[in-house]
Amino acid sequence: MxxxxxxxxxxxxxxxxxxxxxxxxxxxxxxxxxxxxxxxxxxxxxxxxxxxxxxxxxxxxxxxxxxxxxxxxxxxxxxxxxxxxxxxxxxxxxxxxxxxxxxxxxxxxxxxxxxxxxxxxxxxxxxxxxxxxxxxxxxxxxxxxxxxxxxxxxxxxxxxxxxxxxxxxxxxxxxxxxxxxxxxxxxxxxxxxxxxxxxxxxxxxxxxxxxxxxxxxxxxxxxxxxxxxxxxxxxVQFFPIGHLAPRLVGFDPIMWDPFRYKLGGRLLNGLGEEFVEKYGHAAEQEGYTVTRDAATYAILKEVEAGRGSPAGGAYLSFQHVPEAELRKAFGPIIKKLAANGIDLTKMPIEVSPIAHYHxxxxxxxxxxxxxxxxxxxxxxxxxxxxxxxxxxxxxxxxxxxxxxxxxxxxxxxxxxxxxxxxxxxxxxxxxxxxxxxxxxxxxxxxxxxxxxxxxxxxxxxxxxxxxxxxxxxxxxxxxxxxxxxxxxxxxxxxxxxxxxxxxxxxxxxxxxxxxxxxxxxxxxxxxxxxxxxxxxxxxxxxxxxxxxxxxxxxxxxxxxxxxxxxxxxxxxxxxxxxxxxxxxx
Ligand SMILES: Cc1cc2nc3c(=O)[nH]c(=O)nc-3n(C[C@H](O)[C@H](O)[C@H](O)COP(=O)(O)OP(=O)(O)OC[C@H]3O[C@@H](n4cnc5c(N)ncnc54)[C@H](O)[C@@H]3O)c2cc1C
Missing domain, CATH: 3.50.50.60 (FAD/NAD(P)-binding domain)
Structure with a gap:
């Protein structure tokens, strides 16, 4: 050699x-x-x-x-x-x-x-x-x-x-x-x-x-x-709320986590129902409480049962959060989302589990x-x-x-x-x-x-x-x-x-x-x-x-x-x- x-x-x-x-x-x-x-x-x-x-x-x-x-x-x-x-x-x-x-x-x-x-x-x-x-x-x-x-x-x-x-x-x-x-x-x-x-x-x-x-x-x-x-x-940890739809450019797929820390956000199935309590967890009325393994399980089981969102995940909705609160928490990000055609006061986004950590x-x-x-x-x-x-x-x-x-x-x-x-x-x-x-x-x-x-x-x-x-x-x-x-x-x-x-x-x-x-x-x-x-x-x-x-x-x-x-x-x-x-x- x-x-x-x-x-x-x-x-x-x-x-x-x-x-x-x-x-x-x-x-x-x-x-x-x-x-x-x-x-x-x-x-x-x-x-x-x-x-x-x-x-x-x-x-x-x-x-x-x-x-x-x-x-x-x-x-x-x-x-x-x-x-x-x-x-x-x-x-x-x-x-x-x-x-x-x-x-x-x-x-x-x-x-x-x-x-x-x-x-x-x-x-x-x-x-x-x-x-x-x-x-x-x-x-x-x-x-x-x-x-x-x-x-x-x-x-x-x-x-x-x-x-x-x-x-x-x-x-x-x-x-x-x-x-x-x-x-x-x-x-x-x-x-x-x-x-x-x-x-x-x-x-x-x-x-x-x-x-x-x-x-x-x-x-x-x-x-x-x-x-x-x-x-x-x-x-292998699957992060439950990875971004799924609509198309989003210039953001990380796990960006919704901070939104949930600050604003709660509601996780809904394709029928618009809250569902985590069906899987033995307290309803998320107090904010963001369900751990990653449990949320991943619940979302995928809803999809399996035919109750997923159109793209095959769950909805995450911030529509109940007043616009002023959204802007206070995420001012510059809200602008970037608007450039992607996403207005969180008017629409939910779709999320599903994504491999994230080991x-x-x-x-x-x-x-x-x-x-x-x-x-x-x-x-x-x-x-x-x-x-x-x-x-x-x-x-x-x-x-x-x-x-x-x-x-x-x-x-x-x-x-x-x-x-x-x-x-x-x-x-x-x-x-x-x-x-x-x-x-x-x-x-x-x-x-x-x-x-x-x-x-x-x-x-x-x-x-x-x-x-x-x-x-x-x-x-x-x-x-x-x-x-x-x-x-x-x-x-x-x-x-x-x-x-x-x-x-x-x-x-x-x-x-x-x-x-x-x-x-x-x-x-x-x-x-x-x-x-x-x-x-x-x-x-x-x-x-x-x-x-x-x-x-x-x-x-x-x-x-x-x-x-x-x-x-x-x-x-x-x-x-x-x-x-x-x-x-x-
Ligand atoms: C999108 C995303 C968001 C996250 N958000 C959070 C959060 O908010 N809070 C939190 O606690 N954790 C979060 N995590 C997890 C956390 O970021 C990681 O677990 C942590 O940063 C890992 O750090 P590390 O130094 O071990 O590895 P890394 O930061 O992944 O660094 C590993 C480095 O090794 C190099 N490397 C790999 N193989 C080789 C090789 N053969 N030769 C030479 N170099 C090599 C890579 O190029 C890389 O630079 C997030 C993870 C991701 C992916």
């Missing part, structure tokens, strides 16, 4: 991904004295979900009304339907307070209500707890604030347009990564004793999703191939360490903290808090270690580098990976979506195997130039197929309905399933195991022992 055209780099800590989790990890590791490289397949801080977040950031600041992290923790566990990893949930709720105050100190611009931070109520929270940046500007503000801090830090090496293709493992320990510069096609080898995976979620696996293109679950595939375990992969992910302990020494994970890439269903607003708090923790842990781990030497790294990287450089079939003979991705998204939506059955999940696994056969092992190449979208599609699809299989296998194994995992053939909760599932993948073989949910002693939490005493237990 010719290694001359390979760009070699070295770091103490390599952070993969530059969303909220990645930037937080990079900052913490750099401040702890590590040499940090942060690589992202997109522009730094501008890809992934963080920059898209709309409004809520859940944290028990007690600014709007008295609050305590223990109440937030109790709500998180309740929403997680018994499956939350309690040390991780506790880290999120308790240390989340410091993270969100830190962001405030960095000038993120949390909305204020008089002389305190404004906190909105969101479903599943027992009190107003979500800070935000008006108007639908939370994600961009969080991303910009962290980006500014990264720039001020001055020592973090930022590499945009870099796809991390695979991790290097030496004697069971992390040794670095192989990467591809997407614009030039240049192959890279990055030596690092510690790597933080902060690649976000997997919702691109689904046909109807709120994701950007870079959310195909790369981090889960990287972790699996490196020998780490995943946890609770079956729990509760499962890479299994970590409370230091964010995986099973593989040197490998850490943070943010949505991590599984377990939110159990079977996530509360609104927990994800941004999770991204920043877990990111900071992962950065600190990775830096402490890397402190006494040198990167593996170049010759050894060349040997470890050789198979992947050779794969990336291999002569491929003529484009005409190459599989059309983009078309296969669309097929996969259809399969996942149909068989591994909000409602699942044994027959459907088995069908999904057969079709995933078939797609793998069609894709083959050799990477295709376009005939023109170094920038090679066909090759990137194929790399993406390799990962997406592995991750899709992980979701389908876990879903097939869990024979009950809990939170975001609803089995038509096993309706209802089953106490025998109050456990987590882990998955590992070695030499093409899957191992699925059940494990007890990690709990904390409630007596210690009531007594107020601090995180260091309880969380590390």
């Amino acid at each position: 010719n290694t001359e055209d390979i760009l070699n780099m070295e770091a103490d800590v390599l952070v993969v991904g530059s969303g909220g989790a990645g930037m937080s990890a990079a900052l913490a590791a750099s401040q702890a004295g590590s040499r940090v490289v942060m690589a992202d397949r997109s522009l730094i801080s501008r890809g992934g979900a963080t920059v898209m977040a709309q409004m809520t950031v859940a944290v028990a600041l007690g600014e709007q009304v008295p609050d305590d992290w223990r109440y937030h923790y109790a709500d998180t566990l309740k929403a997680g339907r018994g499956l939350c990893n309690e040390p991780l949930a506790r880290l999120l709720c308790e240390k989340g307070i410091d993270s969100i105050r830190l962001m405030d100190g960095w000038g993120v611009g949390w909305a204020r209500d008089g002389n305190h931070l404004a906190q909105a109520i969101a479903p599943g929270h027992d009190r107003p707890r979500c800070v935000y940046v008006d108007y639908l500007n939370t994600g961009p503000a969080v991303a910009k604030t962290l980006r500014t801090q990264v720039v001020h830090d001055g020592r973090i090496q930022r590499l945009g347009d870099i796809l991390i293709v695979d991790l290097l493992v030496e004697d069971g320990r992390i040794a670095g990564a192989v990467a591809l510069h997407l614009t030039t096609g240049q192959r890279m080898l990055i030596r690092a004793p510690a790597v933080v995976i902060a690649t976000g979620g997997l919702t691109r696996l689904y046909k109807r999703n709120s994701a950007s293109l870079n959310m195909g679950g790369d981090g889960y595939a990287l972790a699996l191939r490196a020998g780490a375990r995943l946890i609770d992969m079956e729990f 509760m499962g992910g890479i299994r970590v302990d409370v230091t964010m360490a995986t099973d593989v020494p040197g490998l850490y994970a943070a943010g949505e890439a991590v599984g377990g903290a939110n159990g079977a269903n996530r509360l609104s607003g927990n994800a941004i708090t999770e991204a920043i808090t877990f990111g900071l923790q992962a950065g600190r842990s990775a830096a402490a781990y890397a402190q006494t270690l040198l990167p593996v030497d170049q010759a050894r790294a060349d040997t470890l990287a050789a198979p992947t580098l050779a794969w990336l450089a291999a002569k491929s079939p003529a484009p005409a003979k190459s599989p059309n990976a983009a078309a296969l991705i669309v097929k996969l998204q259809d399969i996942m939506q149909t068989y591994v979506g909000p409602f699942r059955t044994e027959a459907g999940l088995e069908q999904a696994l057969r079709e995933i195997a078939q797609l793998r056969g069609e894709l083959g092992d050799v990477l295709p190449a376009a005939s023109t130039g170094p920038q090679d979208p066909m090759r990137v599609d194929a790399l993406d699809l390799h990962n997406m197929l592995l991750v899709a299989e992980a979701v389908a296998r876990s879903a097939l194994s869990r024979r009950e309905s809990r939170g975001a995992h609803q089995r038509d053939d096993y309706p209802g909760l089953d106490d025998a399933w109050v456990l987590n599932q882990t998955l590992s993948w070695r030499d093409g073989q899957w191992t699925l195991a059940k494990q007890a949910v990690e709990r904390l002693d409630p007596a210690l939490i009531q007594a107020g022992a601090n995180f260091e005493q309880v969380g590390q237990a």
Whole structure:
């Protein structure tokens, strides 16, 4: 193999991904004295979900009304339907307070209500707890604030347009990564004793999703191939009120959530009737109260019963809200809606569930360490903290808090270690580098990976979506195997130039197929309905399933195991022992 055209780099800590989790990890590791490289397949801080977040950031600041992290923790566990990893949930709720105050100190611009931070109520929270940046500007503000801090830090090496293709493992320990510069096609080898995976979620696996293109679950595939375990992969959150109709340009499909936080809004079936109470939930007279898993279930069951809206969802109506109130809450947005021909005082819009977030992910302990020494994970890439269903607003708090923790842990781990030497790294990287450089079939003979991705998204939506059955999940696994056969092992190449979208599609699809299989296998194994995992053939909760599932993948073989949910002693939490005493237990 010719290694001359390979760009070699070295770091103490390599952070993969530059969303909220990645930037937080990079900052913490750099401040702890590590040499940090942060690589992202997109522009730094501008890809992934963080920059898209709309409004809520859940944290028990007690600014709007008295609050305590223990109440937030109790709500998180309740929403997680018994499956939350309690040390991780506790880290999120308790240390989340410091993270969100830190962001405030960095000038993120949390909305204020008089002389305190404004906190909105969101479903599943027992009190107003979500800070935000008006108007639908939370994600961009969080991303910009962290980006500014990264720039001020001055020592973090930022590499945009870099796809991390695979991790290097030496004697069971992390040794670095192989990467591809997407614009030039240049192959890279990055030596690092510690790597933080902060690649976000997997919702691109689904046909109807709120994701950007870079959310195909790369981090889960990287972790699996490196020998780490995943946890609770079956729990994909469908956001119930994704925009469906009429056509809407220039908005995110989940934009109606903030409207519901501020204005309530009525969820109606195709006959104009309120329906959530039919499914065992209190009618939403007091505003927006039904959690995401429950609302998704209710909407899809109404559609199944033939009571959906014309486009196949439910109506969301703000017609009862006076125009002045609408304008006060969403002034500039109301104007943009008018440009789309939408007047909320006169018409309802149609909404339906859309794949949005992943509760499962890479299994970590409370230091964010995986099973593989040197490998850490943070943010949505991590599984377990939110159990079977996530509360609104927990994800941004999770991204920043877990990111900071992962950065600190990775830096402490890397402190006494040198990167593996170049010759050894060349040997470890050789198979992947050779794969990336291999002569491929003529484009005409190459599989059309983009078309296969669309097929996969259809399969996942149909068989591994909000409602699942044994027959459907088995069908999904057969079709995933078939797609793998069609894709083959050799990477295709376009005939023109170094920038090679066909090759990137194929790399993406390799990962997406592995991750899709992980979701389908876990879903097939869990024979009950809990939170975001609803089995038509096993309706209802089953106490025998109050456990987590882990998955590992070695030499093409899957191992699925059940494990007890990690709990904390409630007596210690009531007594107020601090995180260091309880969380590390
Ligand atoms: C539309 C939308 C609205 C949301 N609104 C809210 C909200 O209001 N409140 C809330 O709490 N949560 C919200 N969420 C969820 C929340 O935004 C995410 O869970 C959170 O931002 C995830 O942060 P992260 O840093 O883990 O991942 P991301 O922000 O997704 O960042 C992952 C990064 O990894 C990069 N990457 C991926 N693979 C590779 C690879 N192989 N090599 C290199 N780089 C790679 C990506 O390019 C991306 O930049 C929303 C999500 C969406 C999609």
